[in-house]
Amino acid sequence: MQVVRTRAELRAVLAAAPRPVGLVPTMGWLHAGHVSLVERARADSATVVMSIFVNPRQFGEAADFEQYPRNEGRDLERAEAAGVDIVFAPTVAEVYPPGFDTVVSVGAISWPLEGAARPGHFDGVATVVAILFALVGAERAYFGLKDYQQVRVIRRMALDLALPTTVVPCETVREPDGLALSSRNARLTPAGRAAAPVLRRALLAGSAAIAGGERSGDAVRAAMRGMLETEPAAEPDYVSVADPDTLAELETIDREALLSLAVRIDGVRLIDNEMTRA
Numbered sequence: 001m002q003v004v005r006t007r008a009e010l011r012a013v014l015a016a017a018p019r020p021v022g023l024v025p026t027m028g029w030l031h032a033g034h035v036s037l038v039e040r041a042r043a044d045s046a047t048v049v050m051s052i053f054v055n056p057r058q059f060g061e062a063a064d065f066e067q068y069p070r071n072e073g074r075d076l077e078r079a080e081a082a083g084v085d086i087v088f089a090p091t092v093a094e095v096y097p098p099g100f101d102t103v104v105s106v107g108a109i110s111w112p113l114e115g116a117a118r119p120g121h122f123d124g125v126a127t128v129v130a131i132l133f134a135l136v137g138a139e140r141a142y143f144g145l146k147d148y149q150q151v152r153v154i155r156r157m158a159l160d161l162a163l164p165t166t167v168v169p170c171e172t173v174r175e176p177d178g179l180a181l182s183s184r185n186a187r188l189t190p191a192g193r194a195a196a197p198v199l200r201r202a203l204l205a206g207s208a209a210i211a212g213g214e215r216s217g218d219a220v221r222a223a224m225r226g227m228l229e230t231e232p233a234a235e236p237d238y239v240s241v242a243d244p245d246t247l248a249e250l251e252t253i254d255r256e257a258l259l260s261l262a263v264r265i266d267g268v269r270l271i272d273n274e275m276t277r278a
C-alpha cells in the first residue's frame with residue numbers, strides 16, 4: 001500500500017496504476033462500514049484508492065471539526081488489511097491551497113434534512129468530492145447509504161458536471177444492537193452508547209407502523225418520536241418521513257418512503273435512515 005500526501009504524488013502513482021480504479025472517500029477513524037466500501041471497491045477494481053481527510057469545509061462548528069476522532073496510524077493499518085492500494089492523506093493546505101476560491105453547491109436535493117440542519121455542510125461535501133473525483137479520475141466511487149442524502153447530492157453533482165465517476169451506494173453496516181457504525185460513536189460515553197440504539201428502534205417503529213397499514217406521514221413521524229422519547233438521553237434534531245426522490249416530507253405514504261432522523265446523545269450528533277415500501 002502506498003501513502004501519498006500531495007496532489008502531485010497522487011497523480012504520479014495513479015499514472016502507473018492498473019484500471020479500473022475504485023475510490024473510497026473517508027474522514028478516517030476507520031470502522032467496518034468503511035471496510036465494507038473497500039470490499040465492494042476491491043471486487044470491482046484493479047486499483048483501490050482511499051482518501052482520508054477530515055474536511056473542515058463540511059463542519060459548521062469549529063469544535064465539531066476539532067473533536068472529530070483521528071488516528072492515522074491505526075487507519076493505515078486497517079486500510080492495508082482491507083485491501084487498499086493507495087491512500088491519499090493530504091493536509092488541509094494541499095486540498096485547499098492558498099487562493100482556493102471555488103464552491104460546488106448542489107441545489108434542491110441538498111436543502112432539506114441534513115442540509116437544513118447543517119447550513120453549508122453539503123457545499124463542503126460537494127466541493128471536496130469534486131476535487132477528489134478530479135484528482136483520482138476513478139471509474140467508480142463508493143459511498144454509504146447511512147448518509148443517504150449525501151449519496152443523492154454527490155450523484156446529482158456527478159451527473160450535472162459530467163464527471164466520469166459512477167457513484168455506487170453501499171448498505172449500512174450496523175453493530176449487533178442495530179446502531180449504525182459511525183466514527184462519531186467513539187465520542188459517546190458508555191451511557192450514551194447504551195442509549196444510541198434508540199435511533200434504530202425509532203426507525204423500526206416507523207416502518208412497523210407502515211407495515212401495519214398506517215398511511216399518515218404525521219402518524220409515522222409521531223411513532224418514531226414516541227420511541228425516541230423512551231430514551232431520556234436522546235435529543236431529536238429532526239424526524240422525517242420523506243419521498244426518497246425529492247426528500248420532501250410525505251403527508252400520505254403511498255409509495256416508498258425514506259425514514260430518517262438525526263439525534264443528539266451526549267452532545268454527539270448521530271444520523272440513520274431506513275427505506276420502506278407502503
Ligand code: AMP
Nearest residue numbers: 026027028033143144147172173180181
Ligand atoms: P465518513 O468517514 O464518516 O465520512 O464516511 C466515509 C464513507 O463511509 C461515507 O460514504 C459513509 O457513508 C460511509 N459509511 C459511514 N458509516 C457507514 C456504515 N455504518 N456503513 C456503511 N458505510 C458507512
